[in-house]
Amino acid sequence: MQLSQKEARRTPGWMGIQRGHKARPLEWLAEKFIFLVSLSTILMVFLIFVFVAREALPVFLGDTDTALVSPVIPPAEMDHHSPAELEKYLELTPAQFKAMDHDTLMSLMDVKVEAANDIPESFRNSRDARINTTEWRYLLLPHQWDDYQKPEYIWQPVGQIKKFNIIPLFVGTLKITLIGLLFAVPLAVGAAIYVSQLARPRTREIAKPAIELLSGIPSVVVGFFALLVLATVLQKIFGYQTRLNAFVAGMALGFAVIPIIFSIAEDALTSVPRAYTQAALALGASRWQTAWQIVLPAALPGVFAATVLGFGRAIGETMIVLMVCSASVMSWSVFDSARSITTTIAAEMAEAVNGGPHYRILFMLGALLFAATFVSNMIGDFVIHRFKTKLEGKR
Amino acid sequence: MSEVQSPKSEVPGRHFRAEKFDFWSFFFSGLTGLATLFILGILATILINIIANGWPGFSWHFVSTTPKKDFFDIHTTGVFPMIVGTTFRVLVMTIFVIPVGVITAIYLTEYAPSNSLITRIIRAAVNNLAGVPSIVFGLFGLGFFINFIGKNLDVLLHNANAVWGQPALVWASLTLAVMTVPVVIVATEESLKAIPPGLREASLALGATKLETILKIVLPQALPGIMTGGILAVSRAAGEVAPILFTGVAYYMASLPTHLSDQFMDLGYHVFVLSTQSPNIEQTRPILYATVLVLLLLTFALNIVAIIIRSNIRRKMRSLH
Numbered sequence: 001m002q003l004s005q006k007e008a009r010r011t012p013g014w015m016g017i018q019r020g021h022k023a024r025p026l027e028w029l030a031e032k033f034i035f036l037v038s039l040s041t042i043l044m045v046f047l048i049f050v051f052v053a054r055e056a057l058p059v060f061l062g063d064t065d066t067a068l069v070s071p072v073i074p075p076a077e078m079d080h081h082s083p084a085e086l087e088k089y090l091e092l093t094p095a096q097f098k099a100m101d102h103d104t105l106m107s108l109m110d111v112k113v114e115a116a117n118d119i120p121e122s123f124r125n126s127r128d129a130r131i132n133t134t135e136w137r138y139l140l141l142p143h144q145w146d147d148y149q150k151p152e153y154i155w156q157p158v159g160q161i162k163k164f165n166i167i168p169l170f171v172g173t174l175k176i177t178l179i180g181l182l183f184a185v186p187l188a189v190g191a192a193i194y195v196s197q198l199a200r201p202r203t204r205e206i207a208k209p210a211i212e213l214l215s216g217i218p219s220v221v222v223g224f225f226a227l228l229v230l231a232t233v234l235q236k237i238f239g240y241q242t243r244l245n246a247f248v249a250g251m252a253l254g255f256a257v258i259p260i261i262f263s264i265a266e267d268a269l270t271s272v273p274r275a276y277t278q279a280a281l282a283l284g285a286s287r288w289q290t291a292w293q294i295v296l297p298a299a300l301p302g303v304f305a306a307t308v309l310g311f312g313r314a315i316g317e318t319m320i321v322l323m324v325c326s327a328s329v330m331s332w333s334v335f336d337s338a339r340s341i342t343t344t345i346a347a348e349m350a351e352a353v354n355g356g357p358h359y360r361i362l363f364m365l366g367a368l369l370f371a372a373t374f375v376s377n378m379i380g381d382f383v384i385h386r387f388k389t390k391l392e393g394k395r
Numbered sequence: 396m397s398e399v400q401s402p403k404s405e406v407p408g409r410h411f412r413a414e415k416f417d418f419w420s421f422f423f424s425g426l427t428g429l430a431t432l433f434i435l436g437i438l439a440t441i442l443i444n445i446i447a448n449g450w451p452g453f454s455w456h457f458v459s460t461t462p463k464k465d466f467f468d469i470h471t472t473g474v475f476p477m478i479v480g481t482t483f484r485v486l487v488m489t490i491f492v493i494p495v496g497v498i499t500a501i502y503l504t505e506y507a508p509s510n511s512l513i514t515r516i517i518r519a520a521v522n523n524l525a526g527v528p529s530i531v532f533g534l535f536g537l538g539f540f541i542n543f544i545g546k547n548l549d550v551l552l553h554n555a556n557a558v559w560g561q562p563a564l565v566w567a568s569l570t571l572a573v574m575t576v577p578v579v580i581v582a583t584e585e586s587l588k589a590i591p592p593g594l595r596e597a598s599l600a601l602g603a604t605k606l607e608t609i610l611k612i613v614l615p616q617a618l619p620g621i622m623t624g625g626i627l628a629v630s631r632a633a634g635e636v637a638p639i640l641f642t643g644v645a646y647y648m649a650s651l652p653t654h655l656s657d658q659f660m661d662l663g664y665h666v667f668v669l670s671t672q673s674p675n676i677e678q679t680r681p682i683l684y685a686t687v688l689v690l691l692l693l694t695f696a697l698n699i700v701a702i703i704i705r706s707n708i709r710r711k712m713r714s715l716h
Contacts, residue, residue, distance in 0.1 A: 030606050031506060038502035040495060041580075042520040044573050045527075051539040052531060190430030198424050199431075207431055209702050214438050216698035218634025219529075220663045221687055224670050225441050228680075255441075258434055288420035309526065316528020318637040319663075323671060342530045342637070349537070349641050366534040370527060377526040381519060 049370060056364035064134040064357040066162050072116045075109040128161045134357050139166050153330045155339070157348060157358045164361050168330040172246065172338030176321055177314045179250025179334065180257055184314075185307055187254075188261035192303075195262075196269040197277075197291035208266065215259035223323035226252030231324065238335075246338035249324040253314050261310040268302020268384070269295055271391060301387040305380040312376035316369060318342040341365050442691075449688030452681040458689065466647075467669070467679050474686055479651050480564075480659030481693070484639065485629050487568035487655070488575065493625055495572075496579025500624075503580070504587040505609055525577035529637040536570030536642035558656055565655040567643030574638055575628035582627055582701075586620015586708055587613065623704045630697035634690065636663040662690045 058064045073081060073089060081089070087097045090108050100108075119129075128146045131138065142151035145163065156163040195207050231248045238247075272295050280290040296303070327337040345362050352358040460473025499517070507514040545560035552558075590613055598608040614621075636644075645658040646668060652659040666686050673679040 024604060027604050027606050034498050034502045034506060037495060038499040038507075038517055041499055041517055041524060041576060044576070045520045045523050047539060048527060048531065048535045048573075051543065052534050055534070055538045055542070187430045187434060190427040191434050194424070194427035194431045198427060207435065209706070210438060211431075211434050213695075213698065213702070214434065216630060216695055217438075217441060218636075218663055218690060218694055220634065220636045220666050221445070221691060222441070224666055224683070224687055225444065227670055228683075229444055255437055258437075262434070286417050286420040288417075288424045292423065312526050316526075316530065318528065318530040319667065323667065342528060345530050345534065346637060346640055349534075354542075363534060363538065366531050370531045373526050373528055373531075374523060377523050378519070380526075381522050 049367075049374075052363060052367045052370055056360055056367045059134060059357075059360045059364045062135065064360050065132045066134055066164075066357050067130055067132045072113055073109065075106050075113065133162055133164050134361065139164055139361075141165075142167075155344070157361075158351070162358065164357075166341075166361075166365065169339060169341050169344055169365070171330060171332065173315055173340040173342075175246045175332065175334065175338050176250045176253060176340055177311065179247060180253030180314045181307065181311060183251055183254035184257040184261055184310060188258045188306070188310075189265050189303055191258075192262050192265035192269055192306075193291050193296065196266050197295055198287055211262050212259055214255065215263075217255075219256055219317060219319040220323070222252055222255050223320040226255075226320060226324050240335040242335060242337055244325045244337065245335050246325060247334045249321045249338070249340075250334075252320045252324055253317055256317055256320060257310045257314050260313050261306045264306035264309060264384075265299075265303045268299040268306065268387065271302070271388065272298045273391065298391075299387075301383050305383040305387070308376050308383070309380040312373040312380070315340070316342060316373050318346050322346050341369055345369075445684060445687050445691055448680075449684035452685030453688050457685055466665075467673055467675070467682070472682055474662065474665065474689055476648065476651055476660045477662040477665045477686075478689065478693075480644075480648075481633055481662045483652055483659060484564055484568050484571065484643070484661070485633050487565060488571045488632055489625055489629060491569060491572035492575050492579055492628055493621070496576050496624060496628070497583050497621055499576070500580045500583035500587060501609060501614075504584055505605075505613070521577050521580055524573070525581075527574075529574065529635055530640075532570050532574045532638040533641050535573070536566055536638060540566040540569055541642065561656075562641065562643045562645075562658055563656040564643055564652050564659050567639040567659070570638045570642050571632040571635065574635070575632050578628040578631055579621075579624040582624030582705070583617065583621050585705075586617040586623070589620070589708055589711060590616045619704050620708055623701045623708070626697050626701040626704075630694045630701065633697070634663055634694045636661070636667055639664065662686065662693065666690060 083097070086105065087094065090097075090105070090112070092100075137143075142153050143163075143165070144151045145154065145161075148154075153165045153167040154163040155165055155168045191207075191211065195204050195211075199207065226248055227244070230252060231243050234248055234251065235243050240247075276294050276298060277290055280294045281287070285293070321340045322343045325337045325339070325343075327339060329336050329338065331338075345366055348358065349362055352362055457473050458478065459475050460471070461475050462472040466472045499521075503514065503517065507517070541560060541562065545563070545566065548559040549555050549557060594612055594616065595608055598612045599605070603611070639661060643658055644661045644664045646660075648658060648660050666683070669679055669683045669686060670676075673683075
């Protein structure tokens, strides 16, 4: 039946049966309500971004200050400074500043001087006590701290002088994530090839849900298992010094990522048209040759997406790494301890002062983490979408 | 392909079976098979290790006892308040997550124009929500629910006394609800798609409206799928610790939570506390294993139920198409 374009436009709705909202107001209202509720998912992603970034905003704007000793302006020199400078120096809001007269300001300046005199002598002469450690150069670049031999990357948020260099955390995260992926990707993709292409249907029906069941184990349980059992076993095999290190954490992380990579890769491999496989087999290729040379190349974007999504999951995993290793050491060695971004947030948020610089920086790390997983999710989804439409087009 | 023979010399059909033994094919197939076995081995090892070590400490006494402040002693400890806390937070979560998830799934399958921009954005948002790290949900709960909504509620209702503006059961549940929405959406959508279009068409042909069709024909049929989604969300949420770290969990509470603004103890967090903060790890090992076993029973049993329901739906779907 050929509908003219005009006719087709007149019956747009579901299966061509829809009379418009004038005939059925309730129906129309319900539809709008359902639409609005479904928009809430977009709202949630938006809110997560806004509110995590909001708490981190002072770090991005440079409004946090950790300097213990700031330069003191003698009250006598008050008139040499502009009102804006004084306002910032006395930590007043514009409204407060306006409400005060000259004498009140003067007495506040005296208080400042007294407060500066109360700081112990040892700090007043220390170079480190004068700097604001939340500036970007201290967050990202190595710095020559007072008691150290050479410029170093240090994350040490407690103590008198708080050191917030985030590079050790990045290195730790990357190290653990890469170990996890190097372990998980070959295993998961191998299993996906086997289950989708080579296994008998009976085997497939058992193996597939069983592997997916692995994702049902809470990460705190995987972490517990790694802490008590895996760490001991791996230490016996490899004989390294530190019992809890990035290697153990990475392996345990692999356990958590395997089911995700497996199910996405398996899905991609299964969605390669049967005609490809049948043609290859008909030409005399063995099952393995078909899987390796025909199906896997065709499904490669899907396997890539699985890896990317697995990466997103791995850098976001918290409890496993939190339980297995915690010391933030700046080292690329696999057998040293490492601290990931997630672990840092989880372990330190409780002791960070609400609204303080440490709290802000932890939120900034969270925002960066969110951005990283957002990007990897987007890439993964985009690749899968392209892959699926391409396969459908060829069918 | 030197093996191609002239078709005359072969009986048709017999040629298919004559697969020559090829060492490399055998080797690599075996390798992938081993990978599969290895993964299954990991699963089995974890489960067997926990069941074997946890069973001796697992008893009715253990499940029903409220521990005193020192819960590292095997004789007086128990996990009753943790089970209650975990159950409460998960139940409150389902109240929020099921309606939102189901309605969104209904929109996506029944109403949404299949390739419009807004549908694609909603799908992208759902996928993204599923991939956000759980610790970021924790930060979100702290930044949004506690520091924004809670604090403002206190200013409005309680003269700025901290009632809602601090970690609480309801904030933990809401955070978990945001986290598990995708789980419910995906499961519900799958079951909605499994319903044959013929049913909807029949209902419409009899004069029912679209809304009536959805409420009276489609949803009852999709109920098992919605249940699966709910169960999966519950099992996922019950095991998660990171999102509740800053939004409501307590190291120790003398009493059970009675109000939505109370803090609570939690099984998963208790596992974390026992395994990292114990003064004597050898002594707490039996308690630890028993606690893990309880947690695993809670989450895993639910998971298996969900998988069984889901495989039934899939089988039904296959027989329809």
